[in-house]
Amino acid sequence: MPSKADNTKQMIVEKAAPLFNTKGYAGTSMRDILAATGLTKGGVYGNFPGKDEIAAAAFAHSYGKLRAALLRAVASQATAQGRLVAVLKFYRNYTVQPVVAGGCPVMNAAVETDDAYPVLHRQVRAALAELLAGLSRLFAQGITEEALRPDLNPDQEAEYFYAQIQGGILLSQTSGDPRVLNRLLDRLRDYLERQLVR
Template sequence: MSKADKTKQFIIEKTAALFNSKGYTRTSLSDISEATGLTKGSIYGNFENRDELALEVYKFNSGLLTKNLSRSFGKDFPTALDKLKAFVAFYRKNWHFVFANGGCPIMNAATESDDTFPHLKNQVKISFEEWMKRISTIITKGQKSGEFNPEISAQEYASLFIMLVEGGILLSKTTSDEKHLNLALDKILKIINKEIQKIPS
């Protein structure tokens, strides 16, 4: 990377947790300056404005989540059933890290952007669509391989899984009690075992 690109990446990485915990619209230029040790002029020399930086930080934060989740869908888990259960296990094992860094970056951005930050709202929409597509693709492959019930809607279950995970994270983070997330994850496992997995005749 060029020196300018390295500086941009430095600013993004140094402010990633700050934006996710304090908020994309509430993080001030002074906050960014303090987190990076750079002057306001230097920050504006690399980004047109705070909103541009906020968008790049969101892409970085959501990209990290996607990268880590992708391991659950990788070659280490050969069957569609293995991949879905690995998806559940990811949140079971990594909730400490997610909470320590301000919670789920997609959900955080979704709740605060709404109509006040349309460009961020659009990026969040893209993230959710990609997430649902990834899960529904796994379910569809499981249907084609004979692992899963061929009559279910892959898109509907993908949407349901995301709602359960995000709701569990929201309640657990708000109450500082992991039981809500675990309850949501337990429900997903029951759905996988009783509704999605094909029951031998």
């Protein structure tokens, strides 16, 4: 059973995660975290040494929610092609109905992290690698199932799909128009069904 300290730490992470995902690392202050959690400085610093550690835990929490939701979305599909379509459906209207408030935690953190935030940067790179590897496996499975063309490069197709999805999210968020993302998702599905199938 989790201790009171564990519960407090988890509460801090859950309250801080949407702040970092919405306002960014630089835009989220300790004052924001204190206001969101209702804790004193001592209550927060008694659980985390500083903002960097809270940001790292918050990103892990947000990415975990995204990962779990994606896995649920594809779990009901029996074929790799069906799972790829499920991924596209998962991201439909994502800018207005995100899993975590503020949008995609991987893209949001990727935009802001660099050498100045090495721990968070490593987490983002690991998350991106995992997402791309998952997509690549789906393309490879589609080839094995003889549903997709045998000459496809799974890694390159995964990169193309993910870049189109994240580009669509960026364009939709910037323009305030979720239809931009949805149009790109429709084109990806058309690309999958017209050019990648055997």
